[in-house]
Amino acid sequence: MKNKRVLVAMSGGVDSSVAAAILNEAGYEVIGATMKVWPKELCGKEKEKACCSLKDIEDARKVSRVLGIKHYVLNLEADFQKNVIDYFVKEYLAGKTPNPCIVCNEKIKFGSLLKKAIGLGCNFIATGHYARIEMEPTRANARGSLGGILSPPLVSVAGECINGSYGLRESVDKAKDQSYVLFCLKQSQLKKILFPIGNFTKDDIRRKAKELELNIYDKPDSQEICFVPDNNYSDFIKKYRNIKPQKGNIIDRSGKALGNHMGFWNFTIGQRRGLGIAAKEPLYVTEIRPKHNIIVVGAAEDVKKKRFLVKKINWLAKDTEKEKDLEVKIRYNHKKAWAYVKDLGGNIAEVDFKEPQSAITPGQAAVFYDGEYVSGGGWIDKILS
Structure with missing residues (x-):
């Protein structure tokens, strides 16, 4: 990929590190970037587990040195506070349960950081997300081989979509799939994004990191929301808004x-x-x-519901029928369940599950799947029955 420059968002973890390595081996000009999004002193008791800690930044730098690529630390604190923190607190104070990771993907990683990438003359931005972007929904996408990748099966040689539309597909590793938190991406963003590890399993990625002698090959995955590493949302909200x-x-x-x-x-x-x-x-x-x-x-049965409204719909598959049976996920770890999805217009849809589902929660995302492909999704707004 001569003359194709890509900015890789490097968190200091194994996934983004191997994503950078894959693209580097494939011939891209790779630039590593670690985002500084929130002061760790505001992250509660577990400060060292917070996002953009000094340890994470240093890990990303070490990996970049091993790979022989440039590495930058980019300060996006103001954008993160405005688009993610303020949203997070506002939703909780409205009685909803937000998903800041989705908003961070849309507004920060593939918003602010993408703009930075373009400013650095990059053709693409890449992350360590477990998902796949394909140019045609019917295209076969076989598992890759980490031994010798010539070009990730993500973009054409020219870097342009063949049929004018990109599809978002689940990763090969279903246990790690992150397509749910990416439903909000627009076509204008998808055409600039590479997900190099979507064709591989977590074991593949750790094995590759070890082969490359990267010090982070066995680094644990982060589990909590990055700016609330102690998982105490209530305390964070009270301190942020000075609420009694x-x-x-x-x-x-x-x-x-x-x-x-x-x-x-x-x-x-x-x-x-x-x-x-x-x-x-x-x-x-x-x-x-x-x-x-x-x-x-x-009681437990009282938490189970079937019908609800979804707002701010983002349809990735533009040819999706106005009324269709699709599989729907209502939170990250929720198993997809069949539902009748009706597009009501105005970026609003009604979802009616075939079987009642537990804890349909306003503020969380409802993501629609047609097989392995994301048809669209939106934000759960109101429970109907």
Whole structure:
């Protein structure tokens, strides 16, 4: 890929490191970049596990030296605060459960960072996401070989789409697939993105990193939201907005008071732990009423719903029928389930699952799949039944 320059977002982890190595071996001119998005002193108790820690930056630098590529640290704190942190806090204070990783992908990695890449004269941006971008939905995409990649099966030689449209497909490694958090990408972004590791398993990637003698070959994967590494969302929100505890009621479906809580933002749909209620049967959060600071609880069956509205739809497959049976995921680790999806127009869709699903949560994403391909997706807005 002579004269094709690519900026690789390097987190200091094994996936993005091997992504850079694959492209380097394929002949791209690779530039490594680590984003600095949030001051670690604001990341709670587990500061060293936070995003863009000094350890992660140094790991990315070491890998870049081994690969013989340039490496930069880019400060995107202002963009990250505006587009991700403020959104995250606002959604929780509206009684919803946000997914900041999706917004970060759309606005930061493939927004602000992509602009930086273009400014550096790059043709593409690449990340260590487990997903695949294909030029034709019917195109066969066999597993690659890490032994000698000549060109990732992602773009044509000219770097332009053959039929004018790109498809987003699940990765080969279904356990690691990240297509769910990428549904928001537009065609204008997809044509500039490379996902070099989408054709490989996690074991493949760690094996390749070890063969290259990269020091991060056995580095653990990050598990929590990068700017809340201690997983204490409530504490983060209270400190960020300087919010004082607000006593409210926990009630059942009939309106009977069962207990108290100290802020509705501490809860999410389907939550069982931390309710502080003694009951004969397990109780779960079934509804959050932020306006009145009320939490509604019920039995496990009460958390199961079928119909809901999805807003801000992004259709990747432009030829998707207005009404169609598709498989739908309602959170990252949710197993896809069949549903009837009806496009209502105005970037709104109604989803009706064939079978009730547990904890359909406003604020989370609903992503539609046609086989392995992402047809589209949007944000869960309102539960209907």
